[in-house]
Amino acid sequence: MNRAQVTGFMTGMAFVLIFCALCFKRKNKNSEYDERQKLARGKAFQWAFYTLVVYTLGIAIMQEYVKSIIFTDAIGSMIGVFLAMTVFAIVCIIKDAYVAISQRPKKVMFSLLSVAAINIGVFLSNWDNKLVCSNKKINICVLNLIAVISLLLIFLILLCKLLYDRRNSEMEE
């Protein structure tokens, strides 16, 4: 192992540790879901899993018959992950299991918009530097755009669901 590899490994480990610490901290504070939400999230996970399976199958068939695919295998796989994640989030939102009990929906929505804004910034900077496309193939930079689309879609559906819930709760009371 050379020095760069060791540095890379150490940086990766540091990120994993920080991420785990944050997850553990949040688990105790505000990521509690009630029993109905946990069931709904399980169903949503199932939907996401099948989406990924169907997408992977679709990509495999496409690679067999379509010769000029405009993205690389890595990007194709990542698009599938984003797609599955979006399906998971949408099913959770529909079943009222996206926002934890003690979480504030506005905070979640602000987080979604913030991450979308960062991604769109990165994408536009890559677009300016002409890094998005090379040799008639889309580069990995396009994942920022896909993340933006996915986050904005989740944001919009969450917003609609919250507005619908607000109207519904007034009627139910």
Added chain:
Amino acid sequence: MKNLKLKSARAAKDLSQQELAQKVGVSRQTISAIEKGDYNPTIKLCIALCKVLDKTLDELFWEE
């Protein structure tokens, strides 16, 4: 089947769905789903609801 007993017990205690949800540690939507009959709660949640509403399991969940 709608759980009107739960709804009336909650109304008798002058609690909103949100307030009851907070007291038993679930989301408002879960209380709404139980009242609408869309979700069957676990015995643990049923007992928590009974304790908050001062009712027995039979009074809240037994179908006659």
